[in-house]
Amino acid sequence: xxxxxxxxxxxxxxxxxxxxxxxxxxxxxxxxxxxxxxxxxxxxxxxxxxxxxxxxxxxxxxxxxxxxxxxxxxxxxxxxxxxxxxxxxxxxxxxxxxxxxxxxxxxxxxxxxxxxxxxxxxxxxxxxxxxxxxxxxxxxxxxxxxxxxxxxxxxxxxxxxxxxxxxxxxxxxxxxxxxxxxxxxxxxxxxxxxxxxxxxxxxxxxxxxxxxxxxxxxxxxxxxxxxxxxxxxxxxxxxxxxxxxxxxxxxxxxxxxxxxxxxxxxxxxxxxxxxxxxxxxxxxxxxxxxxxxxxxxxxxxxxxxxxxxxxxxxxxxxxxxxxxxxxxxxxxxxxxxxxxxxxxxxxxxxxxxxxxxxxxxxxxxxxxxxxxxxxxxxxxxxxxxxxxxxxxxxxxxxxxxxxxxxxxxxxxxxxxxxxxxxxxxxx
Amino acid sequence: xxxxxxxxxxxxxxxxxxxxxxxxxxxxxxxxxxxxxxxxxxxxxxxxxxxxxxxxxxxxxxxxxxxxxxxxxxxxxxxxxxxxxxxxxxxxxxxxxxxxxxxxxxxxxxxxxxxxxxxxxxxxxxxxxxxxxxxxxxxxxxxxxxxxxxxxxxxxxxxxxxxxxxxxxx
Numbered sequence: 001x002x003x004x005x006x007x008x009x010x011x012x013x014x015x016x017x018x019x020x021x022x023x024x025x026x027x028x029x030x031x032x033x034x035x036x037x038x039x040x041x042x043x044x045x046x047x048x049x050x051x052x053x054x055x056x057x058x059x060x061x062x063x064x065x066x067x068x069x070x071x072x073x074x075x076x077x078x079x080x081x082x083x084x085x086x087x088x089x090x091x092x093x094x095x096x097x098x099x100x101x102x103x104x105x106x107x108x109x110x111x112x113x114x115x116x117x118x119x120x121x122x123x124x125x126x127x128x129x130x131x132x133x134x135x136x137x138x139x140x141x142x143x144x145x146x147x148x149x150x151x152x153x154x155x156x157x158x159x160x161x162x163x164x165x166x167x168x169x170x171x172x173x174x175x176x177x178x179x180x181x182x183x184x185x186x187x188x189x190x191x192x193x194x195x196x197x198x199x200x201x202x203x204x205x206x207x208x209x210x211x212x213x214x215x216x217x218x219x220x221x222x223x224x225x226x227x228x229x230x231x232x233x234x235x236x237x238x239x240x241x242x243x244x245x246x247x248x249x250x251x252x253x254x255x256x257x258x259x260x261x262x263x264x265x266x267x268x269x270x271x272x273x274x275x276x277x278x279x280x281x282x283x284x285x286x287x288x289x290x291x292x293x294x295x296x297x298x299x300x301x302x303x304x305x306x307x308x309x310x311x312x313x314x315x316x317x318x319x320x321x322x323x324x325x326x327x328x329x330x331x332x333x334x335x336x337x338x339x340x341x342x343x344x345x346x347x348x349x350x351x352x353x354x355x356x357x358x359x360x361x362x363x364x365x366x367x368x369x370x371x372x373x374x375x376x377x378x379x380x381x382x383x384x385x386x387x388x389x390x391x392x393x394x395x396x397x398x399x400x401x402x403x404x405x406x407x408x409x410x411x412x413x414x415x416x417x418x419x420x421x422x423x424x425x426x427x
Numbered sequence: 428x429x430x431x432x433x434x435x436x437x438x439x440x441x442x443x444x445x446x447x448x449x450x451x452x453x454x455x456x457x458x459x460x461x462x463x464x465x466x467x468x469x470x471x472x473x474x475x476x477x478x479x480x481x482x483x484x485x486x487x488x489x490x491x492x493x494x495x496x497x498x499x500x501x502x503x504x505x506x507x508x509x510x511x512x513x514x515x516x517x518x519x520x521x522x523x524x525x526x527x528x529x530x531x532x533x534x535x536x537x538x539x540x541x542x543x544x545x546x547x548x549x550x551x552x553x554x555x556x557x558x559x560x561x562x563x564x565x566x567x568x569x570x571x572x573x574x575x576x577x578x579x580x581x582x583x584x585x586x587x588x589x590x591x592x593x594x595x596x597x
Contacts, residue, residue: 099587192473192480197589199551221501225493314551317589322480341481344493352472352483353593355497361592362505365552372549 011036015414021385021407022378025371028201033417034313041296041416042067043158045247046168048298048307049073049083051321052152053189059102059117065309066144066156072096073154076118077104081149083156084119085142095141106141119143151180152187153298153305163247171393172249172294178286179300182270183325184277190305190321191337194350197317200364202297202310203409205318208360209291209299209306210252210405212242213383218363222344222355231260231344240289242384242404244396248295248412250405256289258345266335273328293405295412303340304347314368318351381406432569434523434530440516442574443534443565447514450596455495458596462576463568464488469580470597473587483593494596503594506542508553510595513539516563528569529577536563536581538597552592559597560584 011033014024027033049064050073061074063086070086072095088095088108095106095115105122106115114123119141127135144156148165155165169176180186198205208214216223216238226232240254259267274283292300299306301320309317322340324333340347344355351357370376384402391397398404442461449458462468468491470483478485486494497503515537523530537560544553566578581597583590 192475194472194481194483195587195589197591199591218504221497221503224501225497228496229489229493320481341478341485342490347481348490349483349593350481352590353470355494358592358594359504362507362552366550369549369551372551 011417014417015410016378020380021382022380023410025374025376025379027413028203028368029313029371031313034310036417038067038310040419041413042310043069044162044416045296046148046155046157046165047296048153048155048294050154051190051305052081052149052154054100055081057102059104061096061103061117062100063096063098066158067310069158070094071144072106074117074119076116080118081147081154082119083144083147083154087142088113089121089138089141115141150176168247170246170249171395172245172251172292175243175251175290175292176300178288179290179292181278181286182274183327184273185327187326188323189326190323194320194352195317196320196351196361197311197315198351198361198364199314200316200368201313202308202316204364204367205308205316206293206296206409207406208364209301210242210250210293212238212240212252213401213403214363218359219356221359225355226344232258238400240400242398242400242402244404244408246394248409250293250408251290252400252405253288253290254400256287258289259339260343263335263338266332270328270332270335273332293409295409302346303336314372320350381410431526431528434521434567434574436519436521438574439521439532440519442567443516443519443532447516451512451514453509455499455596459491459495462488462491463570466576467578469578470593471580471582471586472590483590498595505592505594508542508544510540510542512595530567530574532565532567534563536561540595561597
């Protein structure tokens with residue numbers, strides 16, 4: 001993949017850590033910066049594309065995107081997963097338009113070039129129009145050179161080199177294992193998703209999923225509704241902490257102390273199940289409500305996977321998949337689904353109409369509106385900078401209200417955006 | 428069979444038009460009264476017959492009460508300012524088996540919606556009229572001398588496409 005030349009202005013200094021921690025608002029509004037992000041971030045680092053449970057059988061596929069690059073995620077006849085660029089090698093038509101399906105072959109409708117589900121070019125009609133062996137040299141659909149799997153999550157990198165998936169994850173891995181460890185097999189199945197869009201930059205959602213501070217303000221109407229109906233104690237407070245890791249990852253965590261009475265018995269049984277499957281201490285550490293940001297485009301929320309898909313500098317898609325936990329009794333999964341789809345504090349309509357998430361979306365539109373054409377030239381991400389702690393493994397910890405995960409996002413953003421494109425030129 | 432009442436076209440249209448008026452006038456406390464005790468309001472985001480994954484709304488009586496409370500009595504940001512709507516109904520069809528106290532009404536709905544900005548500067552998501560179209564299904568039950576909604580399902584044409592701010596009652 002070719003990384004294009006620099007946009008017309010300097011990408012250095014947009015994130016400034018020299019005294020305070022500030023960000024230039026053009027990171028949300030400049031089409032040039034957005035173009036650079038799609039190249040320097042999305043075609044360079046590890047990006048989430050799909051979950052294996054969406055393509056369980058040979059021939060299953062789903063379409064997705066890496067930044068703005070359209071891809072087909074396939075499982076071939078041998079069971080291998082491929083992430084293929086959804087562009088015909090002949091004259092460039094989109095090859096597959098379905099969201100999901102099962103196919104051994106993908107045929108471009110323009111001149112009927114035919115590709116196998118592992119991406120190889122299988123047939124060009126009337127091959128006599130080309131010299132012998134010509135089609136073999138084309139190969140097939142372009143394929144992401146590196147692919148990695150974690151608990152069924154499929155990540156790709158369009159860069160042949162750069163840090164390994166393990167290096168990219170680093171110490172956040174422990175918390176990802178805890179999240180998936182709610183299933184004794186460490187596996188989940190994703191269910192029919194919420195699909196939403198908003199008129200704002202993709203990083204507004206990326207920052208927000210681990211923002212503990214805004215909840216008491218933006219979600220005041222949801223919190224007050226819960227209090228009015230007796231499902232949240234006025235004394236509940238805002239316990240928990242924020243964590244951040246190298247490579248842009250972050251965690252917001254709080255005790256799972258907000259369970260409504262109708263699911264408490266099932267969650268008690270759930271906790272016992274985990275205590276049997278793991279050590280009591282590990283189960284205790286695991287059975288916490290955690291929201292995890294994996295830079296640049298996926299969040300593990302309370303029992304759902306939220307994928308962030310940039311479309312334009314001021315337009316973003318969200319796909320949010322509730323999960324079913326593998327090897328957990330049906331009544332526990334029913335309680336989990338109830339929590340995800342019916343509880344005010346979790347989702348109940350998600351980013352489309354949820355008591356909570358829809359108000360985040362409203363804020364993203366408001367921020368995008370506020371920054372467009374505004375003379376404001378620095379935004380502040382320094383809350384808690386003076387009190388965060390840094391462990392030798394690179395993990396930072398702060399108060400529930402501190403902008404620890406947001407700084408992590410912009411440290412990684414700065415690292416990738418300021419790295420010269422020249423080194424990528426031959427990819 | 429005694430006590431069985433046929434659902435007339437006038438009944439069906441009267442109920443659906445009345446609901447539209449309540450929604451357009453944001454008389455949501457009165458809207459709550461249109462449902463049976465076990466009634467469900469469903470705004471699916473897929474073609475699944477059951478809400479097995481996400482739904483924009485799958486609200487029982489308590490959830491509807493909570494939603495209306497948040498909309499009318501709390502500072503709900505996504506409805507500040509609130510949506511203005513006009514509901515248009517057409518193609519009303521009635522389906523009732525002989526002797527049944529239940530009936531189904533199918534119709535199409537077109538909803539024009541806008542959240543007006545009082546501020547002159549452009550506000551994304553505001554002052555942009557939208558059209559939402561869908562197929563509605565009302566499962567009605569005769570209760571206490573009136574027809575009440577046991578299920579209202581609105582299947583939008585763009586149900587499984589990315590959606591934006593459906594925080595008002597469709």
